[in-house]
Amino acid sequence: MLHTLSIEELGRNLGSGQLSSVELTRHFLARIERLNPSLNAVITPTPELALGEAAVADRRRAAGETGPLLGIPLIHKDIFCTDGVRTSCGSRMLDNFISPYDATVVARLKAAGAVMLGKANMDEFAMGSSNETSYYGPVKNPWDLTKVPGGSSGGSAAAAAARLAAYTTGTDTGGSIRQPAALTGVTGVKPTYGRVSRYGMIAFASSLDQAGVLAESAADAALVLQAMAGFDPLDSTSVDAPVPDYHATLATPLKGLRLGLLREFFEGLEPRNAALIRDAIEVYTALGATTVEVSLPHLPMSVPTYYVVAPAECSSNLSRFDGVRYGYRCSQPKDLMDLYKRSRGEGFGAEVKRRIMTGTYVLSAGYFDAYYLKAQKVRRLITDDFRAAFAQVDLVIGPTTPTPAFGIGAKMDDPITMYLNDIYTIGANLAGLPGVSMPCGFIDGLPMGLQLIGPHFGEGPLLNAAHQYQQATGWHRRRPSGYE
Amino acid sequence: MMSDWEVVIGLEIHAQLATRSKIFSGSSTAYGAPPNSQANLVDLAYPGVLPVLNAEAVRMAVKFGLAIGASVAQRSVFARKNYFYPDLPKGYQISQYELPIVSKGSISIVLDDGAAKTVGVTRAHLEEDAGKSLHEGLANASGIDLNRAGTPLLEIVSEPDMRSAKEAVAYMKKVHTLVRYLEICDGNMQEGSFRCDANVSVRRRGREKFGTRAEIKNLNSFRFVEKAIQYETARQIELIESGGTVVQETRLYDSDKHETRPMRSKEEANDYRYFPDPDLLPVQISKDFIREVAATLPELPDHKAARFAREYALSAYDAGVLSASREIGAYFEDVTARLGTTHAKLSANWVMGELSSALNRDNLEIGDSRVGPQALSGLLARIVDATISGKMGKEVFETMWSEGADADAVIAAKGLKQITNSGEIEAVIDAVIAAHPAQLADYRAGKDKLFGFFVGQVMKATEGKANPAQLNELLKKKLHSGS
Numbered sequence: 029m030l031h032t033l034s035i036e037e038l039g040r041n042l043g044s045g046q047l048s049s050v051e052l053t054r055h056f057l058a059r060i061e062r063l064n065p066s067l068n069a070v071i072t073p074t075p076e077l078a079l080g081e082a083a084v085a086d087r088r089r090a091a092g093e094t095g096p097l098l099g100i101p102l103i104h105k106d107i108f109c110t111d112g113v114r115t116s117c118g119s120r121m122l123d124n125f126i127s128p129y130d131a132t133v134v135a136r137l138k139a140a141g142a143v144m145l146g147k148a149n150m151d152e153f154a155m156g157s158s159n160e161t162s163y164y165g166p167v168k169n170p171w172d173l174t175k176v177p178g179g180s181s182g183g184s185a186a187a188a189a190a191r192l193a194a195y196t197t198g199t200d201t202g203g204s205i206r207q208p209a210a211l212t213g214v215t216g217v218k219p220t221y222g223r224v225s226r227y228g229m230i231a232f233a234s235s236l237d238q239a240g241v242l243a244e245s246a247a248d249a250a251l252v253l254q255a256m257a258g259f260d261p262l263d264s265t266s267v268d269a270p271v272p273d274y275h276a277t278l279a280t281p282l283k284g285l286r287l288g289l290l291r292e293f294f295e296g297l298e299p300r301n302a303a304l305i306r307d308a309i310e311v312y313t314a315l316g317a318t319t320v321e322v323s324l325p326h327l328p329m330s331v332p333t334y335y336v337v338a339p340a341e342c343s344s345n346l347s348r349f350d351g352v353r354y355g356y357r358c359s360q361p362k363d364l365m366d367l368y369k370r371s372r373g374e375g376f377g378a379e380v381k382r383r384i385m386t387g388t389y390v391l392s393a394g395y396f397d398a399y400y401l402k403a404q405k406v407r408r409l410i411t412d413d414f415r416a417a418f419a420q421v422d423l424v425i426g427p428t429t430p431t432p433a434f435g436i437g438a439k440m441d442d443p444i445t446m447y448l449n450d451i452y453t454i455g456a457n458l459a460g461l462p463g464v465s466m467p468c469g470f471i472d473g474l475p476m477g478l479q480l481i482g483p484h485f486g487e488g489p490l491l492n493a494a495h496q497y498q499q500a501t502g503w504h505r506r507r508p509s510g511y512e
Numbered sequence: 513m514m515s516d517w518e519v520v521i522g523l524e525i526h527a528q529l530a531t532r533s534k535i536f537s538g539s540s541t542a543y544g545a546p547p548n549s550q551a552n553l554v555d556l557a558y559p560g561v562l563p564v565l566n567a568e569a570v571r572m573a574v575k576f577g578l579a580i581g582a583s584v585a586q587r588s589v590f591a592r593k594n595y596f597y598p599d600l601p602k603g604y605q606i607s608q609y610e611l612p613i614v615s616k617g618s619i620s621i622v623l624d625d626g627a628a629k630t631v632g633v634t635r636a637h638l639e640e641d642a643g644k645s646l647h648e649g650l651a652n653a654s655g656i657d658l659n660r661a662g663t664p665l666l667e668i669v670s671e672p673d674m675r676s677a678k679e680a681v682a683y684m685k686k687v688h689t690l691v692r693y694l695e696i697c698d699g700n701m702q703e704g705s706f707r708c709d710a711n712v713s714v715r716r717r718g719r720e721k722f723g724t725r726a727e728i729k730n731l732n733s734f735r736f737v738e739k740a741i742q743y744e745t746a747r748q749i750e751l752i753e754s755g756g757t758v759v760q761e762t763r764l765y766d767s768d769k770h771e772t773r774p775m776r777s778k779e780e781a782n783d784y785r786y787f788p789d790p791d792l793l794p795v796q797i798s799k800d801f802i803r804e805v806a807a808t809l810p811e812l813p814d815h816k817a818a819r820f821a822r823e824y825a826l827s828a829y830d831a832g833v834l835s836a837s838r839e840i841g842a843y844f845e846d847v848t849a850r851l852g853t854t855h856a857k858l859s860a861n862w863v864m865g866e867l868s869s870a871l872n873r874d875n876l877e878i879g880d881s882r883v884g885p886q887a888l889s890g891l892l893a894r895i896v897d898a899t900i901s902g903k904m905g906k907e908v909f910e911t912m913w914s915e916g917a918d919a920d921a922v923i924a925a926k927g928l929k930q931i932t933n934s935g936e937i938e939a940v941i942d943a944v945i946a947a948h949p950a951q952l953a954d955y956r957a958g959k960d961k962l963f964g965f966f967v968g969q970v971m972k973a974t975e976g977k978a979n980p981a982q983l984n985e986l987l988k989k990k991l992h993s994g995s
Contacts (some may be wrong), residue, residue: 109560122559129553130558228560235790263562264792342792347603348557350658360694368596391594391785400787 030055031191032512035100035248038194040090042099049089049099053143055081056101056287060145060192061510069186070103071164073146081143088141096251096275098141101141103193105184106147106391107154108134108239109228117230118150118162121349121356121375131228132260133197133239140255145193148189152377153346154204154232156180157449158439161379166436169212170508171474174431175332178449181242185196185212188242190511195252196244199229201236202334203453205426206465209242210428210477213467215504216242217249219486222267222461224253225260231345233338234265234437245504246466250274251488268283269485278486278495279321283316288421293452294325301427302474304469308478309425312493313499320421324413328407330454331447336390336403336457342380343387349375382443411459418483423493427452428465430478453481462487464494467503475506518717519745520725521680521710522672525687525735526665528641528705529572535640535664536563536606543703547646550975551658558600560790561802565590570665570795572696573613574805579694579812580633582617590638590792593689594785598656599643607639607667609786611741613795614812619690619777620814621682622832626968632671639665650688660704666696672711672722677741680822681734682710689813693838707732712744713758713780723748724758728772729766740765744772811876816841833864843867846885858892866909882913899923900930901980932979934986936971941990942976944969955991966991 041047050074057075061509064070075164078101084087109115109127111134116122122258130138138144143321151156152163159182167182169175169188185208188196198205200218210217217240223422231237241252254275287309294302309319351357351371358370376384390399417424429449439446456463461481468478478497482490498504534541537554556560579586591609614636625778641663646655668687674680688706691697699706713725728744733739743765748758763772811819813835820831820841834844840863848859867888871881883891891912895905898922911922923929931937944966945952953960966987970978 115559117559126560127560128558205874227562230559231791250993262564264564265790321899340787343789344594344604344785346598347594348559348601350596350598351558352598353601354558364598372975386800388785393783393785396785396787 029512030508031059031194034245035096035219035243035251038100039096039098039305043094049082049085049101049143050079052099053078053144053145054279055099056145056193059190067168067170067186067192068165069149069167069177069183069190069192070146070163070235071106071116071118071149071183074113074144075146077113078143078145081138085141085143085185093178094140095137095141097137097255099143100141100194101143101145102137103145103148103184103187103196104134104326105150105181105196105198107150107199107230108197109230110134110144110147110385113145113147117154118152118164119259119376119380120163121355122230123163124190128227131258132225132262134228134254137252137260138195142255142435145150148181148187148196151180151182151204152341152380153179153230154199154201154237155342155379155383156437156448157203157304158434159183160209160436160440161332161377163377168436169341169433170511172200172433174435175474176211176436178211178429178433180204180208181216182208183188185209185214185216188212188214188244189508191244191325195241195248197256199232199237199239199314200453200457200463201232201238201338202457204379206453206477206479207429207450208261208465210360210463210479211433211475212332213504213506213508214242214244214463215466215498216240217246217250217491218255218456218463219253219257220267220401220462223462223487224256225258225263225266227237227260231341232435233341234345235341236334238457239291245498246464246491247275247278247498249464250278250491250495253491255437256489267316267485272488274488274491277492280423280492281316281467282312282493282496285312285315285423286421287317287319288322288417288424289310289319289380290327290417290424290426291321291323293426297427298430301416301430304471304476305427305478306467308497310340310498312425314400315496315500322417322420322424324417324455326406326409326413327455330458333406333410334450334454335386335447336399337407339383339387340391340400340403341387343384343391346376346380346384349445351375370429379443384471407458410455413485414455414459414461414481422482422489423486424481426479426481429453432474432476446454451487460484464488464490468501469503516717517714517745517749518675519677519741520672520713520715520722521674521677521741523670523674523680523684523708523710524859525668525670525684525706525708526670526853527687527691529569529664529666529696530698531566531664532574533566534662535566535569535638539662541663543700547655547657547660548659550663551643555658557600557603563606563789564728565792565795566664570613570636570797572694572804573636574802575694575809576636576691577614578584578806578809579690580614580617580619581625582614582633584797584943585613585615587611588613588637588795588797588855590789591786592789597642597730598654598660599658601643601658601661605640605642606789606792607675609635610655610669611634611794618671619683619686621679621686622828624678626828629673629679631673631679634671636666636668639667641665651867651926656847661813661968666691668708672713675879676736676856677745680710680741681738684734684737684812689836691814693810695810701732704732707775710744711736712741712748714745714752718995724760726758726760726772727762727971728740728764730848732766736767739767739770740772745771747772748907781952810838812824820844824853826856826860830860830864834860837878843878843881843885847889847892849887850886851896854891855896858895859889862892866906870909870913874937882916883909887912887918894923898930898932898979898981900928901976903980904928904930904976921923930979931974931977932982934982935984937974937986938990940970940973941966941983941987944973945990952991960970963991964985
């Protein structure tokens with residue numbers, strides 16, 4: 029079946045002429061039509077556009093062009109602006125917003141010949157860890173439709189797990205790629221902050237947001253990241269450094285790799301989860317890696333730090349949604365203040381409002397020093413902890429989440445418990461580090477994720493280590509039943 | 513009593529930087545385009561867009577910092593100033609807050625009595641302008657024009673060093689001169705390219721503690737600055753003397769009614785929640801860059817004035833007027849170079865006198881003068897070599913101005929050549945004396961004032977062509993010789 033093939037295999041079939049991009053696109057569109065209604069992973073399918081892009085890709089190939097992503101279908105998280113296509117960010121606020129331009133990520137993948145099948149559901153403005161805050165309703169986990177897929181890139185993760193596309197894009201502000209990747213059994217890559225342009229990616233927390241990819245394997249993700257990464261003059265925080273050939277280093281042997289076991293990650297870890305991670309470490313040891321225990325003393329403060337920094341930035345980033353120039357506007361505003369209050373009050377959901385209020389509070393006169401400034405200091409300490417750790421080890425290994433996917437509705441009335449779901453992923457965002465989550469086994473029939481974190485711009489070694497693990501284990505090839 | 517009180521003034525000047533594109537987007541900054549025709553997705557704050565700093569704006573701010581002897585920060589940070597307003601599309605203004613690009617400079621001004629004073633400049637920081645709300649011609653609606661949104665501004669904040677409305681105006685004029693010298697701002701006040709907010713407070717003379725200040729917003733002419741401060745000073749004194757207290761508030765100056773009024777308190781009850789803008793990296797400025805910018809600095813007004821006074825033996829006042837703009841200074845130096853430095857005073861008098869009034873009358877900038885430096889020096893050369901008198905020169909100048917001809921052609925056409933032949937002048941003098949025996953007798957009896965009468969008669973007879981210096985000398989001799 030076409031949807032079980034890797035990007036490389038699909039590329040070979042397209043290259044040999046056995047398969048056209050239009051056929052491949054039809055195949056995935058049919059899967060979306062059949063499987064998406066129960067998943068709610070895709071909120072804006074774009075079949076006509078996709079078939080048009082596929083036909084163009086076929087013509088480009090016929091004209092002699094090659095490229096690993098040429099003619100391969102994807103689904104974009106609805107946080108990326110797509111020219112001429114609704115870009116809702118999972119919010120009623122942008123339910124009517126047709127973007128007049130492409131995000132840099134979208135433009136780069138388009139240039140590489142990617143075919144967009146549609147836009148993926150997500151937590152509203154990427155704020156959530158379960159994909160339940162979406163205006164378009166929750167996404168279901170293909171492994172168990174009563175469970176959440178994680179978030180905020182829940183639609184992207186579920187779509188990748190159900191093979192509704194060859195790969196999907198996501199964004200990760202506090203774990204929004206890695207956590208849903210873990211809960212749906214796919215490979216999720218969050219690059220170094222600054223590696224991929226944020227231009228056209230609707231901002232949640234600017235100093236933390238980073239675009240990445242969700243795919244079946246590290247090898248597939250490497251091909252996609254290759255096309256996404258690189259300096260963008262339109263994003264001042266993107267880094268002007270060459271992009272190494274990620275695919276070329278996948279096969280590098282791991283002999284001598286120093287893996288750091290974070291003491292803080294293993295303290296209090298649920299025994300079945302801990303067993304899976306230990307198994308994974310054994311795989312690495314067998315592959316020639318050595319392990320070193322390291323400590324990041326400030327890491328336990330990462331969740332509270334994150335829940336000051338991220339809301340602070342979001343409270344300002346979301347001010348532009350005021351009902352004046354685009355997006356939702358309340359009916360019959362009495363005056364300017366009424367226009368602002370009701371457009372925002374009706375356009376935003378509860379979690380977004382909670383974070384805007386938190387952020388407004390921590391930036392307010394009299395609270396700024398105690399919250400925002402202190403959080404920035406702790407953030408610096410966490411970054412320094414990681415730096416010290418990477419002087420001793422090449423990569424850090426640990427779990428992605430504390431538990432497997434939880435039930436839809438189970439944590440919605442308890443934001444703090446929900447926030448704690450990101451306890452293992454947030455550190456990498458605060459320090460701007462690249463991270464990967466990949467499947468490493470199951471608990472109660474639900475997939476669990478193994479997380480690797482690398483030093484700044486360590487995507488190459490990270491993907492190499494993930495690929496070697498996947499070659500040795502095959503967990504990433506497990507598929508939810510009904511989606512084989 | 514006014515004299516028991518001292519007013520304390522600080523100004524925040526907003527100078528629009530003369531970059532071609534906006535501070536964080538590629539849109540044009542040209543003035544006067546149809547509404548919203550110069551607002552791109554970044555200016556409109558579309559979802560997902562990001563700011564990119566215009567390097568030219570940074571260069572201009574550095575130039576200003578160097579020109580006022582300030583320290584230029586090696587690292588400065590853009591911050592977000594958060595508030596909601598329809599002309600502010602992002603819901604925040606990008607400005608500099610804790611770490612401005614320029615700090616601790618100073619500017620010298622000359623007061624009416626000729627005394628010099630130094631005004632401290634606390635800081636100058638880069639920020640973006642907001643758009644404009646439009647109300648005219650719109651029934652039951654407000655329009656928003658975002659052409660100005662994102663235009664680069666340099667906000668220049670003074671110390672509370674000024675003690676009168678006149679000092680404040682002198683300071684503002686000096687900053688105006690400076691930004692135009694540096695070619696970082698066109699200084700056009702009608703178009704809002706140069707405007708200020710004035711912080712005004714009063715205290716009893718001799719007290720050290722400042723009074724509570726009011727901030728008068730958006731003053732866009734020197735005259736309004738002076739009037740608004742005068743009004744506000746009087747208002748505060750009257751208020752305190754009648755038992756009231758000044759409240760810290762933002763006020764607007766109404767130039768029609770000549771008064772300041774408080775803005776609605778709602779608009780100022782803002783907590784701006786400043787924090788560093790995570791979309792922009794800190795601005796890093798290297799010593800090399802500072803050296804590079806320093807090398808492009810023109811001769812600055814104070815330096816030019818001092819040099820003029822020294823090189824051309826001009827008074828401090830003349831030197832100050834002639835260095836008020838680069839163009840005036842260049843014009844004066846061009847004329848003087850052609851004429852010879854010994855005639856610098858003549859050249860200065862003409863540039864500040866006839867030329868300047870003709871320019872004012874026709875509302876022209878010196879660069880558009882109808883009589884250029886070459887033509888003016890041609891005219892002055894004829895005065896120097898006594899072909900014509902200074903008075904005749906004025907007539908020639910008017911014709912040159914209106915007809916565009918050169919001095920020699922006008923002199924020839926009008927037959928204005930001065931009589932410098934002593935014999936010829938003496939003959940006229942003799943005839944005048946002979947015709948006025950009574951006046952002669954009175955003069956000789958001690959009525960010195962009649963000397964002017966004789967001069968007038970001779971000039972009348974020669975149609976004003978007698979060389980005045982020669983006439984004076986010869987007439988004196990004749991009037992005294994006969995006795």
